[in-house]
Amino acid sequence: MSEYVLRPVGRVESALTDPARAPKQADEGAPEAWLVLDEQYAPALEGLRAGMDVVLLTWLDRADRGTLQVHPRGDTARPVAGVFATRAPGRPNPIGLHVVRILAVSGTRIHVQNLEALDGTPVLDVKPVLTQDR
């Protein structure tokens, strides 16, 4: 099957630097963070504003792509499950999916709430959360 090349559009700036201390999900104490996008993508940010909820896709560059099964949430008391049935970071294409609220947009820097991604994580895409009025 064909392969495809991802070109990150920016990186996460966060106080989270230790994978062992990172929360597993955003509602488990994840801090504020900045998405620092390359200047060339400035036109792509037009319309993003404070208060919007967006889906952020990242590349979990420290995850193991060879993992196919895990104990959910690292709890060895739980039976193993396929990675497609869990949110574990290790998986064949380790794309992180985060729903975050925008606190501010400053040039090509986006300040967001509750992001569990580690400092330096590559940013792939930002999409608005769909609402009825679209």
Add this chain to the structure above:
Amino acid sequence: MSEYVLRPVGRVESALTDPARAPKQADEGAPEAWLVLDEQYAPALEGLRAGMDVVLLTWLDRADRGTLQVHPRGDTARPVAGVFATRAPGRPNPIGLHVVRILAVSGTRIHVQNLEALDGTPVLDVKPVLTQDR
């Protein structure tokens, strides 16, 4: 910035073959479809069952990666917006995000409801929708 290589884990099998006729969103008449995964990923499906809602990530291989601004929903009466503020397929990393319900799992084939992706679209990842009990 470093680039990363995506290796699709399977493909979409769908009656949707014409991009011009594809619905823009899943709730706009999207049909049932099959996710046909490679046999090597069978262990990664363990735990996926009929009735579960999952997030499906695809690679929109017919999208234009150079697009940074669009008229939302192709409506030229609406002002252009940055692609990160829209769900338009054309964007620097054209990753499709779909929430679908599993109708059946048969080996490494997953039957799903309401998928607006075109026939042949590469499948990148499947993740459970998070619930309170996790």
